[in-house]
Amino acid sequence: MDTELKIYLIVIGIMSFITFILYAADKHKAIHNQWRIRERTLLLFGVFGGAAGALIGMELCRHKTKHWYFWLVNILSLGIHFAVYMHLGVMPAVKAMK
Secondary structure (H helix, E strand, O other), X not given: OOHHHHHHHHHHHHHHHHHHHHHHHHHHHHHOOOOOOOHHXXXXXXHHHHHHHHHHHHHHHOOOOOOHHHHHHHHHHHHHXXXXXXXXXXXXXXXXXX
């Protein structure tokens, strides 16, 4: 596995974990009527590498599932993250085969 791909996967994994924790923390704060994490923050963490964690957090914590824009942003971001993964992981292998 290429070094760039390893670094990318580590960053995606860490960002997804952090994003999941943010969604769980925001749900906990919502239940207890406490200060909340801004929606913009939750969405930006999804865009910048945490889309998988955001979608898992939305489902497991049943948080922000009624907001269509959370689904849209996180699914599109996941698609972009997958495209980058394919570009880093699959495309160099295909070029090497030629």
